Amino acid sequence: MSRSSWLLLLVLALGACSRSEPRGDAPRDCGPSGPVVDTALLAFLSQARSAHHVADAREASGDGAAALRALRGLTEAVKPPGAPPEVEEVLADTRARMADLLSQAGQFDEADAAIAAGLRNAPGPSYFRGHLMEVRGAVEERREKALRGQGRGQEADSARERSLAAYEEAMKIQAEVIDQSLRRAGPAPSASK
Numbered sequence: 001m002s003r004s005s006w007l008l009l010l011v012l013a014l015g016a017c018s019r020s021e022p023r024g025d026a027p028r029d030c031g032p033s034g035p036v037v038d039t040a041l042l043a044f045l046s047q048a049r050s051a052h053h054v055a056d057a058r059e060a061s062g063d064g065a066a067a068l069r070a071l072r073g074l075t076e077a078v079k080p081p082g083a084p085p086e087v088e089e090v091l092a093d094t095r096a097r098m099a100d101l102l103s104q105a106g107q108f109d110e111a112d113a114a115i116a117a118g119l120r121n122a123p124g125p126s127y128f129r130g131h132l133m134e135v136r137g138a139v140e141e142r143r144e145k146a147l148r149g150q151g152r153g154q155e156a157d158s159a160r161e162r163s164l165a166a167y168e169e170a171m172k173i174q175a176e177v178i179d180q181s182l183r184r185a186g187p188a189p190s191a192s193k
Contacts, residue, residue, distance in 0.1 A: 038080070041086060043080075044077070044080050047077060051071060051073060051094070052070075052071075052074075052097075054067075054070040055067040055071050055097070064101050064104065064105055065105075067101055068098060071094050071097060071098045072098070075091060075098070075117075088122065088128075089121070089122070089128050091117075091121040092121035092122040092126075092128040092129070092132060093118075093128055093131065095114045095115065095132070096118055096128075096131050096134075096135045099118070099136070099139055100138060102114060103138065103139040108139060108142070111139045115136050115139065118132045119132055125173050125177055125180070126173075126177060127177055130170045130177060133169045133173060134166070134170040136163075136166035137164070137166035137167035137170060140160070140163030141159075143156075144156045144160045144163060147159055
């Protein structure tokens with residue numbers, strides 16, 4: 001199972017906060033805070049997981065175009081109402097994967113567009129935004145290699161600089177995510193002697 005599939009499985013597992021089955025489209029009851037996840041969101045997350053499984057299988061068989069079609073189908077699918085953050089996270093991650101596949105095929109402008117769309121899904125500091133910047137770094141590495149192969153050294157040098165800048169931005173974002181997580185967790189218990 002790919003990293004994306006594991007991530008989607010985790011999001012789906014976190015979304016299923018209650019073991020009781022909802023009736024119809026009723027939201028799940030997740031305790032005193034009330035309903036958190038509804039059946040439309042669960043259906044979208046399941047649809048996303050299936051799309052990534054199809055993409056995994058198509059990519060494993062060497063059919064990158066079919067893998068991209070499965071992922072594009074998800075980005076073009078109807079979304080649950082209310083713009084739940086889980087939907088935006090799944091879309092950001094899906095677009096990162098699309099950009100990776102597109103750049104492997106030498107479709108750098110399309111990869112850039114997928115990253116730009118993903119960044120709109122992940123506007124603030126998050127793992128997903130950091131991952132998009134990491135993928136941008138990989139896209140620019142591939143672009144650099146392609147440009148060098150064409151004898152376009154100055155453009156390749158620019159792509160290399162963009163790659164390094166994207167990786168540095170990814171590290172900065174992920175450090176911020178870790179820092180925020182540690183602050184929310186509070187101080188670590190002191191060790192007893």
